[in-house]
Amino acid sequence: xxxxxxxxxxxxxxxxxxxxxxxxxxxxxxxxxxxxxxxxxxxxxxxxxxxxxxxxxxxxxxxxxxxxxxxxxxxxxxxxxxxxxxxxxxxxxxxxxxxxxxxxxxxxxxxxxxxxxxxxxxxxxxxxxxxxxxxxxxxxxxxxxxxxxxxxxxxxxxxxxxxxxxxxxxxxxxxxxxxxxxxxxxxxxxxxxxxxxxxxxxxxxxxxxxxxxxxxxxxxxxxxxxxxxxxxxxxxxxxxxxxxxxxxx
Amino acid sequence: xxxxxxxxxxxxxxxxxxxxxxxxxxxxxxxxxxxxxxxxxxxxxxxxxxxxxxxxxxxxxxxxxxxxxxxxxxxxxxxxxxxxxxxxxxxxxxxxxxxxxxxxxxxxxxxxxxxxxxxxxxxxxxxxxxxxxxxxxxxxxxxxxxxxxxxxxxxxxxxxxxxxxxxxxxxxxxxxxxxxxxxxxxxxxxxxxxxxxxxxxxxxxxxxxxxxxxxxxxxxxxxxxxxxxxxxxxxxxxxxxxxxxxxxxxxxxxxxxxxxxxxxxxxxxxxxxxxxxxxxxxxxxxxxxxxxxxxxxxxxxxxxxxxxxxxxxxxxxxxxxxxxxxxxxxxxxxxxxxxxxxxxxxxxxxxxxxxxxxxxxxxxxxxxxxxxxxxxxxxxxxxxxxxxxxxxxxxxxxxxxxxxxxxxxxxxxxxxxxxxxxxxxxxxxxxxxxxxxxxxxxxxxxxxxxxxxxxxxxxxxxxxxxxxxxxxxxxxxxxxxxxxxxxxxxxxxxxxxxxxxxxxxxxxxxxxxxxxxxxxxxxxxxxxxxxxxxxxxxxxxxxxxxxxxxxxxxxxxxxxxxxxxxxxxxxxxxxxxxxxxxxxxxxxxxxxxxxxxxxxxxxxxxxxxxxxxxxxxxxxxxxxxxxxxxxxxxxxxxxxxxxxxxxxxxxxxxxxxxxxxxxxx
Numbered sequence: 032x033x034x035x036x037x038x039x040x041x042x043x044x045x046x047x048x049x050x051x052x053x054x055x056x057x058x059x060x061x062x063x064x065x066x067x068x069x070x071x072x073x074x075x076x077x078x079x080x081x082x083x084x085x086x087x088x089x090x091x092x093x094x095x096x097x098x099x100x101x102x103x104x105x106x107x108x109x110x111x112x113x114x115x116x117x118x119x120x121x122x123x124x125x126x127x128x129x130x131x132x133x134x135x136x137x138x139x140x141x142x143x144x145x146x147x148x149x150x151x152x153x154x155x156x157x158x159x160x161x162x163x164x165x166x167x168x169x170x171x172x173x174x175x176x177x178x179x180x181x182x183x184x185x186x187x188x189x190x191x192x193x194x195x196x197x198x199x200x201x202x203x204x205x206x207x208x209x210x211x212x213x214x215x216x217x218x219x220x221x222x223x224x225x226x227x228x229x230x231x232x233x234x235x236x237x238x239x240x241x242x243x244x245x246x247x248x249x250x251x252x253x254x255x256x257x258x259x260x261x262x263x264x265x266x267x268x269x270x271x272x273x274x275x276x277x278x279x280x
Numbered sequence: 281x282x283x284x285x286x287x288x289x290x291x292x293x294x295x296x297x298x299x300x301x302x303x304x305x306x307x308x309x310x311x312x313x314x315x316x317x318x319x320x321x322x323x324x325x326x327x328x329x330x331x332x333x334x335x336x337x338x339x340x341x342x343x344x345x346x347x348x349x350x351x352x353x354x355x356x357x358x359x360x361x362x363x364x365x366x367x368x369x370x371x372x373x374x375x376x377x378x379x380x381x382x383x384x385x386x387x388x389x390x391x392x393x394x395x396x397x398x399x400x401x402x403x404x405x406x407x408x409x410x411x412x413x414x415x416x417x418x419x420x421x422x423x424x425x426x427x428x429x430x431x432x433x434x435x436x437x438x439x440x441x442x443x444x445x446x447x448x449x450x451x452x453x454x455x456x457x458x459x460x461x462x463x464x465x466x467x468x469x470x471x472x473x474x475x476x477x478x479x480x481x482x483x484x485x486x487x488x489x490x491x492x493x494x495x496x497x498x499x500x501x502x503x504x505x506x507x508x509x510x511x512x513x514x515x516x517x518x519x520x521x522x523x524x525x526x527x528x529x530x531x532x533x534x535x536x537x538x539x540x541x542x543x544x545x546x547x548x549x550x551x552x553x554x555x556x557x558x559x560x561x562x563x564x565x566x567x568x569x570x571x572x573x574x575x576x577x578x579x580x581x582x583x584x585x586x587x588x589x590x591x592x593x594x595x596x597x598x599x600x601x602x603x604x605x606x607x608x609x610x611x612x613x614x615x616x617x618x619x620x621x622x623x624x625x626x627x628x629x630x631x632x633x634x635x636x637x638x639x640x641x642x643x644x645x646x647x648x649x650x651x652x653x654x655x656x657x658x659x660x661x662x663x664x665x666x667x668x669x670x671x672x673x674x675x676x677x678x679x680x681x682x683x684x685x686x687x688x689x690x691x692x693x694x695x696x697x698x699x700x701x702x703x704x705x706x707x708x709x710x711x712x713x714x715x716x717x718x719x720x721x722x723x724x725x726x727x728x729x730x731x732x733x734x735x736x737x738x739x740x741x742x743x744x745x746x747x748x749x750x751x752x753x754x755x756x757x758x759x760x761x762x763x764x765x766x767x768x769x770x771x772x773x774x775x776x777x778x779x780x781x782x783x784x785x786x787x788x789x790x791x792x793x794x795x796x797x798x799x800x801x802x803x804x805x806x807x808x809x810x811x812x813x814x815x816x817x818x819x820x821x822x823x824x825x826x827x828x829x830x831x832x833x834x835x836x837x838x839x840x841x842x843x844x845x846x847x848x849x850x851x852x853x854x855x856x857x858x859x860x861x862x863x864x865x866x867x868x869x870x871x872x873x874x875x876x877x878x879x880x881x882x883x884x885x886x887x888x889x890x891x892x893x894x895x896x897x898x899x900x901x902x903x904x905x906x907x908x909x910x911x912x913x914x915x916x917x918x919x920x921x922x923x924x925x926x927x928x929x930x931x932x933x934x935x936x937x938x939x940x941x942x943x944x945x
Binding site for chain 1: 329333344345346348351353363403404406412415418437438442443444447450454464489516519520555556557558560561690805807849852857
């Protein structure tokens with residue numbers, strides 16, 4: 032198929048940025064979206080231009096590195112997939128595809144389609160862990176049974192890949208889905224209880240400090256989330272946060 | 281002969297006694313000592329977190345935008361541990377034995393036993409960190425089986441075990457970062473190791489965003505930089521996975537061990553076109569329930585390839601479940617090297633099932649019906665219809681492997697619940713790596729290698745679910761102890777200066793190479809060379825190797841390397857963000873490593889594990905080891921060009937296990 036690609040180019044966070052338009056032919060349906068970008072970059076390099084910078088690594092939907100806003104949707108059309116898992120069979124001959132970076136003030140553009148998501152790391156550093164040393168001298172793993180339903184729900188929350196699609200999708204650039212997924216994972220497990228209040232308070236504080244917006248219950252984040260992280264996590268986080276604010280130490 | 285520094289005493293007591301007797305660094309002195317950890321996968325994150333908890337000042341580096349993205353995240357199936365929760369006769373000894381046997385008797389006994397010993401602590405540790413492993417209804421941990429063993433010792437979190445374990449290690453790391461005990465450098469690549477007075481004393485790192493070169497000094501350097509499967513271009517590795525840190529260390533004096541020992545994983549999604557950038561693994565756990573087959577009749581295979589015959593229309597009698605036929609004792613759960621070669625054998629014989637002729641079926645029909653029947657019994661349904669059982673069975677399979685099935689459908693546009701998956705072997709893991717002694721120290725004092733980056737535990741073939749085990753064992757429970765024995769000498773050294781001539785020279789050399797790339801004015805993109813290197817490696821140093829091909833490959837790679845330096849085009853400049861420049865440096869190192877791999881494969885005149893020399897096979901086509909001559913580790917010392925490397929040997933002594941021809945029949 033033949034495609035018209037409108038790609039965002041921006042040389043660093045201070046640059047104003049603009050769209051470049053490229054024509055690409057001989058794209059096949061079995062190509063992944065990033066393989067299509069590889070082909071485009073190959074052409075650009077051979078013509079003496081500067082290739083389009085974009086983040087990617089595992090290309091199997093788990094590392095969370097790829098991050099393209101395609102035709103107005105985080106990770107493009109389709110549900111439950113990252114950009115690297117999106118295949119060109121989702122498009123048709125003659126389509127124009129607009130490709131932008133995640134847009135949020137807490138995610139400054141590094142170059143072109145690459146953004147800086149270190150704010151997410153700092154939120155985890157604020158409390159996204161169980162404070163246990165790595166000595167191995169802990170209880171036997173089977174000493175505390177965890178109901179399967181709780182373990183499964185904690186797992187579902189823990190499958191967040193930290194890609195930032197939720198932030199890019201949200202009209203407020205809110206990171207509530209990301210933060211609540213981590214808060215929920217530990218809130219659902221016995222290991223997370225001792226620090227439950229402190230954790231949610233500190234993580235939410237850091238989230239606000241990073242400049243993410245607030246949640247207005249639109250739910251777009253959960254629709255675009257490639258891992259299907261549920262909106263109920265946000266409700267749980269809000270409850271925990273309120274509880275911690277009133278009864279916390 | 282290389283000295284592994286394996287402690288004396290009975291095998292089962294070595295590690296405990298050794299730990300009791302090595303030197304310690306007291307807490308006040310730990311605060312005076314700096315350690316650099318490169319790489320933040322399971323081994324790197326866990327090592328950095330543990331060392332920081334102990335009191336050392338740690339600097340950690342990763343080339344990704346966050347430590348959480350290291351490629352350990354993509355590991356799917358599980359992690360082994362000798363917990364014997366299933367009461368199926370598992371033990372530390374059995375895990376040790378299975379690993380040695382699975383590795384085709386080419387790994388070091390003492391290291392493997394230590395790995396099996398600490399395996400149980402890993403599970404305890406991860407649960408304490410809040411890693412949500414799969415559980416049974418009673419609330420206790422669930423297990424499944426992996427290849428090459430007859431017990432269920434694999435702990436898992438659906439098909440995302442690596443992700444959950446890495447996020448556990450990342451959370452421990454994040455906790456130390458928040459305390460200021462780890463200084464984290466994201467989007468930084470290690471460009472060289474700096475050696476001062478014969479000891480590793482720091483690294484040159486490049487800030488990939490600004491392009492600035494930085495000198496970082498420390499008392500010891502740990503490389504946890506993963507494997508080098510991407511030398512084949514197409515592999516299950518992440519796009520950024522590279523050998524460069526290990527290769528720079530090799531060039532600075534660290535020996536490279538068994539580089540030809542690569543693992544070709546049997547169950548990956550086959551290649552679909554020339555633009556392909558990577559191959560996707562379908563977890564080995566699928567072999568618990570999936571049955572591998574090809575049509576028994578060549579004409580059926582031909583019709584399937586043409587698309588005129590559906591696999592579901594082929595009757596049972598006309599299917600060749602070749603693993604079950606050849607290896608009745610282990611069936612579909614033979615080790616990876618055996619399963620891969622068997623797939624290649626069938627496809628080479630003309631029974632392949634996709635358009636390229638390089639694919640076999642992985643079929644879940646039997647499992648779906650079996651689970652459906654059990655579910656129907658549980659629900660008290662009498663005489664359930666086949667459709668009902670299929671429906672119930674699909675739900676069970678979805679719960680176990682849902683994300684893998686979704687991934688398969690996304691990539692191939694086929695529905696694996698309805699039609700068998702098509703799979704083919706692909707490069708997945710490298711057992712070879714930097715040579716390390718019992719302490720995980722390379723041949724350069726103060727330079728350590730952990731996880732996939734070292735060679736130590738998997739011999740010539742790694743068993744499934746053992747990579748995660750080794751990464752976390754090295755990082756949480758081995759290196760933090762052994763490194764203290766070395767650092768005990770450094771308590772009076774004081775901070776290491778990064779202003780010495782050694783640092784300045786190393787930085788200059790790095791700068792010169794970067795400048796050379798961007799001013800080369802060639803015409804061909806980096807990937808083009810990488811693809812061609814990959815083709816040479818896959819054709820000549822892949823699942824089957826022979827003298828003639830390897831000799832040719834060495835010449836071809838050498839020629840390709842020359843062409844690369846003459847004609848590579850790297851756009852942009854050495855300052856600022858330039859991913860093409862990052863890639864060029866990595867491919868340059870792959871172009872050297874590939875040649876050494878072929879040389880190593882050529883010198884090892886035997887077949888063992890993943891290394892299959894066509895000249896050395898049994899009448900049935902199984903790998904034929906030559907223990908009298910090759911029971912050793914090949915450790916290569918850099919001597920200029922890769923083909924000039926000098927061979928050193930570490931003799932492998934088996935005091936506790938009898939060397940046998942591996943049999944899974």
